[in-house]
Amino acid sequence: MVMTSTGVNVNKLPVSEEEHSFGTWQVKYKQSHILHSKCTETSSENGCPIEGSDKLCIFCKFSKEVSLPHLPDMVFPNNLLILKHKSGATIEFNAMDALKKVQHGKMNLKIACSSEWKEARQDTGLVDNEIGSFDWTFSTDYCGTLSGEWVMQNCPDVSINWDRLKQKDKILFFHELTLFEDELHDNGISVLNVKIRVMEWGFFLLLRYFLRVDGVMIRANDTRFYHEFDADYIVREITTREAKISELNIPPTAMADQNSLVPEIPLRRTVIEKLVLKK
Template identity: 55%
Template sequence: MISALKGEIDIQKLPVDSEEHKFNSWKVKYKKSHILHSKCVNGPCEDDKNKCLLCIYNSELELPHLPDMVFPNNVMVLQHDNGCGIEFNALDALRRVSNGKLSLKVACSEEWKESRQEHGNLDEVKPFDWTFTTDYMGTLLGNFIVRQTDERINIEKLRQREQILFYNDLTLFEDELHDNGIAVCSVKVRVMPSSFFVLLRYFLRVDNVMLRTNDTRLYHEFGTDFILREYTSRAAQASEIKHVPPSVLREPNEVTPLLPLIESHYSKLSFPESSSSGIK
């Protein structure tokens, strides 16, 4: 009744779109639902055990402000029969956002802070990364052995035509930076008869200022005992991207190859030896 009076609907009571599929020794499942409500549905949550999702996010993250659109029930999970797996969710992605410092200070950041201050919450103008830049690479489940590697994902093999058994694209969070650009974190999963491929992407465009793409690619061939994980961060000032139509700057797939590489990490996620003995 309280939530109805406040005009807020508890997202946990809304319908959730979900699917679950089995491919070889892997279970792939996802769920998808509405954006996070903007006000506490309990007015406010006083019981830690029964907090609404908004209060959970605010207490867990301690960010002065959340992105315009957060999808707390958008979750993708790929899990092996041995218990090892990877999950992608908005809360863990936002945990990787810097709190206490600004990664970028431009004119629109002041405009952004002023718009938040109008709501009367002085805490919302504390310095923090208002672009919500995250280097989230997914949440590991089970007992993966993680090592650096010189192996690389075979992109040419991925480009070969192969039947798509499963595909899904989930947005974890998005913010329009007070109409000065966009920051969006999303995950795409593609399963083929021989393998699966995941692209987790954070894309930032601050109009007339800069562009950034943080990509995590994960590739697994069925029957092997490891996943290859590649993290790359690319960024450039808008003035450095010359002779490019403005429409290209709005398309992550088109602009990302134009951005110089500034950071990279390459890992092999291996199953524990006891879990790998039965893999041929």
């Protein structure tokens, strides 16, 4: 039995799970507790015996497969959002696949303002070799995990129908999940979350990686999925926004409100794709 410091059996913490059908689509989510901070199967500092991923506890599985010097403060390993079409094609959102796209290893990490951050935050506890060995902001360009027979097409001529999304249509289903979060040694925030709403005519989904390094820089990597049920494709829009905070005319009190802040960040990149469902 694995116990937390408060005496709670973490294996028996509640798990929220729902599944709904909308025409040819099934939407399922699972929401549970944060990742343990150490191996739950052995007291050894080396963790679980390496006998295959099916033998590892969830902490050791993440540590082995993600392979970063350390993980974000809060990782939600069992938080999942899955959309499955009747054809078998799926779109999934999970923390492990997102963290696998964080830069790591002996790489020359240089975000736009890393030298400024290092100079301004000498007393944070983030040491020089950590700054150089991996992306300590946990920035990820994760756009979801696709499986099944999708045909992907670059289509700058298609777009999300924002006018339709602004209509006061009945929302049949809404949910939001956090996949991971880190407070960067109390010097900002790095967070990845996903939210979905389903209407009678289709669905809209936003996957957002948001980074704010206080006094230094701000970034938002957004992936939007827009689908009308009578269409055989999904519009996927991928955008990157980034700026030094000194470049933005935004009061500090507004920095915590992502919804109003993100549109003020300069747009650096846009990719629009069609994800076509095979018949």
